[in-house]
Amino acid sequence: MLEAARSQWHPIAAAHDLPFRHVFHGQLLGREFAVWRADDGYINIWENRCLHRGVRLSIGINDGRELKCQYHGWRYSNRTAGCTYIPAHPADAPARTITNRTFPAVERYGLVWSSEEPLGEVPDVAGLAEGKLLALRGIPVNAPADKVVEKLKAYRFQPTGAIDGNGAEIAVEAAQDFAVALRSRAGAAETVGVFFVQPVDSNRSVIRGVLDQDAEGAARIAILRHHNERLSKLRDEVERDVANAPAPAPIEPIYERVSAELAEMPELTAHGRKAALRVAVARKWRTADGIAGFELRPVKGILPTFQPGAHIDVHMPNGEIRQYSITNGPGETGSFTIGVKLEPDSKGGSKCMHETVREGDVLAISEPRNNFPLRRDAIKTIFVAGGIGITPLLAMAQALKNQELTHELHYFAQGEQHLAFADRLAELGDALKPHLGLSPDATGAELRRVLAEYRNGMHLYICGPGPMLEAARRIAAEQGWPDSAVHFEYFKNTNKIDDSSSFEVALARSCVTLQVPAGKTILQVMRESGIDVPSSCEQGACGTCVATVIEGEPDHQDVYLNDAERKAGTKIMTCVSRAKSARLVLDI
Amino acid sequence: MITLYDYELSGNCYKLRLLMSILGIDHKTVPVDFYPGREHKSEWFLKLNPLGQLPVIDDDGLVLRDAQAILVYLASKYDPSGTWYPRENPALLGEISQWLAFADGITGTASAARLHDALFYDFDIDAARAGAHRLFRILDEHLWFVEQEGRQWICSAPQPTIADIACFPYIMLSEEGGISRQDYPAIRRWCDRVKRIKGFIVMSGVFPAGPARAAA
Numbered sequence: 001m002l003e004a005a006r007s008q009w010h011p012i013a014a015a016h017d018l019p020f021r022h023v024f025h026g027q028l029l030g031r032e033f034a035v036w037r038a039d040d041g042y043i044n045i046w047e048n049r050c051l052h053r054g055v056r057l058s059i060g061i062n063d064g065r066e067l068k069c070q071y072h073g074w075r076y077s078n079r080t081a082g083c084t085y086i087p088a089h090p091a092d093a094p095a096r097t098i099t100n101r102t103f104p105a106v107e108r109y110g111l112v113w114s115s116e117e118p119l120g121e122v123p124d125v126a127g128l129a130e131g132k133l134l135a136l137r138g139i140p141v142n143a144p145a146d147k148v149v150e151k152l153k154a155y156r157f158q159p160t161g162a163i164d165g166n167g168a169e170i171a172v173e174a175a176q177d178f179a180v181a182l183r184s185r186a187g188a189a190e191t192v193g194v195f196f197v198q199p200v201d202s203n204r205s206v207i208r209g210v211l212d213q214d215a216e217g218a219a220r221i222a223i224l225r226h227h228n229e230r231l232s233k234l235r236d237e238v239e240r241d242v243a244n245a246p247a248p249a250p251i252e253p254i255y256e257r258v259s260a261e262l263a264e265m266p267e268l269t270a271h272g273r274k275a276a277l278r279v280a281v282a283r284k285w286r287t288a289d290g291i292a293g294f295e296l297r298p299v300k301g302i303l304p305t306f307q308p309g310a311h312i313d314v315h316m317p318n319g320e321i322r323q324y325s326i327t328n329g330p331g332e333t334g335s336f337t338i339g340v341k342l343e344p345d346s347k348g349g350s351k352c353m354h355e356t357v358r359e360g361d362v363l364a365i366s367e368p369r370n371n372f373p374l375r376r377d378a379i380k381t382i383f384v385a386g387g388i389g390i391t392p393l394l395a396m397a398q399a400l401k402n403q404e405l406t407h408e409l410h411y412f413a414q415g416e417q418h419l420a421f422a423d424r425l426a427e428l429g430d431a432l433k434p435h436l437g438l439s440p441d442a443t444g445a446e447l448r449r450v451l452a453e454y455r456n457g458m459h460l461y462i463c464g465p466g467p468m469l470e471a472a473r474r475i476a477a478e479q480g481w482p483d484s485a486v487h488f489e490y491f492k493n494t495n496k497i498d499d500s501s502s503f504e505v506a507l508a509r510s511c512v513t514l515q516v517p518a519g520k521t522i523l524q525v526m527r528e529s530g531i532d533v534p535s536s537c538e539q540g541a542c543g544t545c546v547a548t549v550i551e552g553e554p555d556h557q558d559v560y561l562n563d564a565e566r567k568a569g570t571k572i573m574t575c576v577s578r579a580k581s582a583r584l585v586l587d588i
Numbered sequence: 589m590i591t592l593y594d595y596e597l598s599g600n601c602y603k604l605r606l607l608m609s610i611l612g613i614d615h616k617t618v619p620v621d622f623y624p625g626r627e628h629k630s631e632w633f634l635k636l637n638p639l640g641q642l643p644v645i646d647d648d649g650l651v652l653r654d655a656q657a658i659l660v661y662l663a664s665k666y667d668p669s670g671t672w673y674p675r676e677n678p679a680l681l682g683e684i685s686q687w688l689a690f691a692d693g694i695t696g697t698a699s700a701a702r703l704h705d706a707l708f709y710d711f712d713i714d715a716a717r718a719g720a721h722r723l724f725r726i727l728d729e730h731l732w733f734v735e736q737e738g739r740q741w742i743c744s745a746p747q748p749t750i751a752d753i754a755c756f757p758y759i760m761l762s763e764e765g766g767i768s769r770q771d772y773p774a775i776r777r778w779c780d781r782v783k784r785i786k787g788f789i790v791m792s793g794v795f796p797a798g799p800a801r802a803a804a
Contacts, residue, residue: 013773016735017773017777019777020800020801021780021797021798021799021800021801022776022777022780024773024776025769025770025773025776026770027770032770039801059795061796061797061798062798063798063799064801068798070795137729137732138773140771220736221733221736221737224733224736225733228729228733232729404799
């Protein structure tokens with residue numbers, strides 16, 4: 001019976017067991033769950049163990065958007081259960097494989113339902129209509145579910161209208177492996193009670209009763225007490241009955257390693273840039289002068305985990321591919337929201353998004369990639385956004401706001417009408433500092449003021465147009481900010497690429513040596529030889545195609561690496577950078 | 589100045605530190621080597637408390653023993669709001685005393701199980717655990733109806749009382765004695781509420797809660 005139970009839906013909690021900011025400790029057929037309701041109402045049912053050290057997540061902290069493990073502070077996102085932050089690696093983006101196992105959750109009849117491998121939907125229960133039901137207190141019983149169901153068939157209770165009486169007639173309306181429906185009648189009063197039995201483990205159950213009618217005030221409490229008293233007595237009887245029989249062995253849950261979907265390698269494609277996800281444009285709107293907002297919803301399933309600072313590749317109907325930052329706050333995983341500025345000299349990207357793409361259209365996008373990760377250990381974080389450069393910083397500011405970490409978002413724009421995502425900005429409160437209509441000189445002066453007081457432990461994140469970004473980096477350096485505290489993301493690489501050199505590239509892990517001729521990039525040559533390397537912008541701005549240099553001197557032509565990283569010579573962007581030495585050895 | 593004779597891992601000492609933190613009572617602590625030194629059975633300590641039990645306080649010469657008694661004293665003397673032990677409300681005082689006695693029951697079962705598992709005390713572990721589960725069932729049922737009636741705390745006052753402080757520590761530490769709280773969801777939610785009281789502090793084995801959701 002318990003084997004068949006795996007494919008059935010079972011109640012695992014009452015809806016009232018899941019207040020906001022709480023983690024419920026549940027169990028079904030031997031498998032423990034951490035169950036939590038996010039602030040957006042979504043119910044998460046997860047394997048009850050942190051992927052790091054196996055500590056129970058049911059003792060973790062539900063911050064409304066993410067669940068934080070108590071042990072080493074790993075954070076997991078609402079809905080996807082993907083890891084978004086590892087405090088011991090504050091500068092890194094967690095791998096997508098760090099995703100906890102999730103189980104389906106459905107709220108129905110005042111109960112929360114789940115299943116290990118459900119066949120079909122949560123069953124309709126005859127006699128229970130949504131809306132005017134009364135969920136009773138769950139009664140845990142130390143006995144096998146079948147013994148409890150057997151006992152429930154003889155359960156006696158008064159109908160709701162005659163709660164103080166005695167001797168109501170009881171009829172068994174239906175009985176199944178894990179539920180009994182009873183009708184109680186006394187005169188004109190009549191109540192149907194459905195009593196589900198949750199198989200917690202081989203020798204433990206919870207009785208979850210639902211009545212077909214609600215009540216108010218004192219009458220409601222009297223009904224709840226009536227059933228609590230009688231079901232507790234029934235529990236005591238079942239527990240006495242089974243006390244002398246040997247307890248069956250507990251069920252051993254099977255723990256999946258990494259899910260098959262996460263473990264498989266992505267397919268090879270000719271151009272190397274993957275767009276595995278299909279999303280529909282759920283909403284397109286003008287969020288500021290010249291800036292369109294797009295809300296992208298998955299066509300099926302759920303979207304993968306993103307972290308603040310992450311971007312996606314959008315593959316457009318005209319064949320162009322562009323990168324856009326995800327502006328979502330933490331735990332907001334039902335859709336991705338991006339902002340697209342119409343560039344006057346558009347080569348087809350922003351023009352297509354503005355003019356061709358409409359609500360309802362389906363687009364192909366890549367998985368989110370995070371080459372602009374946010375540390376959450378700064379004593380204070382300063383964000384400097386210029387124009388559409390707000391998008392990644394907006395996601396970051398929302399994450400810090402949710403964790404109540406100190407930050408300021410300085411948003412430079414031409415005017416009020418150029419401030420995008422006003423609703424998200426409003427939620428940041430005093431942390432938002434708009435700077436409107438400043439000339440380049442005045443912007444410089446303002447940046448000097450904003451970046452005046454560097455202290456050890458502060459971090460700066462900059463995103464905006466090239467000249468402004470350069471100015472902010474320069475001013476930060478002048479005022480004592482070390483390279484390691486200044487993080488930036490360019491929209492594009494405006495450097496003139498010199499691809500006249502030719503050199504040899506040895507790929508140490510692949511045991512292959514390749515010749516890179518003038519006019520071809522390292523990335524192209526690798527791909528032609530069948531070596532798959534991830535890439536995104538392919539112009540040296542986003543950081544996706546980074547490789548580690550083991551030997552040789554790189555000729556950096558990107559705008560991703562900072563000065564210290566360039567000098568160190570241990571990293572190279574394979575899409576634009578080349579070699580000054582005759583030979584480069586890469587860790588690929 | 590109050591002196592607390594304290595053992596870091598004792599839930600009964602922690603409940604006094606907890607109330608003093610919430611009420612902002614300045615105090616100092618004298619550590620007593622309960623384990624392995626058994627200093628609470630030493631000659632000098634038996635002069636303070638012939639029962640040889642922690643905690644003990646000394647408030648300017650007034651020496652008091654027994655965690656629940658000390659909670660009553662501290663709240664009566666140092667809580668200007670008068671809500672933690674409302675001396676003017678006999679019905680509530682009756683309720684509080686009833687749950688202080690219940691807290692002693694928790695010490696006799698859940699704490700005993702923890703002493704057995706963690707500090708190798710020679711107790712009947714099965715009886716201790718069964719006793720704790722019997723009490724937890726009663727408290728979970730009580731707190732479930734408290735929620736259904738729109739209240740939050742063990743006693744019927746709109747604010748927490750020393751009854752909440754008295755019951756909290758050894759419930760929170762029960763898993764160290766092999767007593768799971770999985771079957772007591774209303775107790776688990778109440779624990780979150782206690783952890784959100786302003787001035788709440790932790791001890792080893794007691795983890796903090798995150799902030800409550802801001803009112804929309």
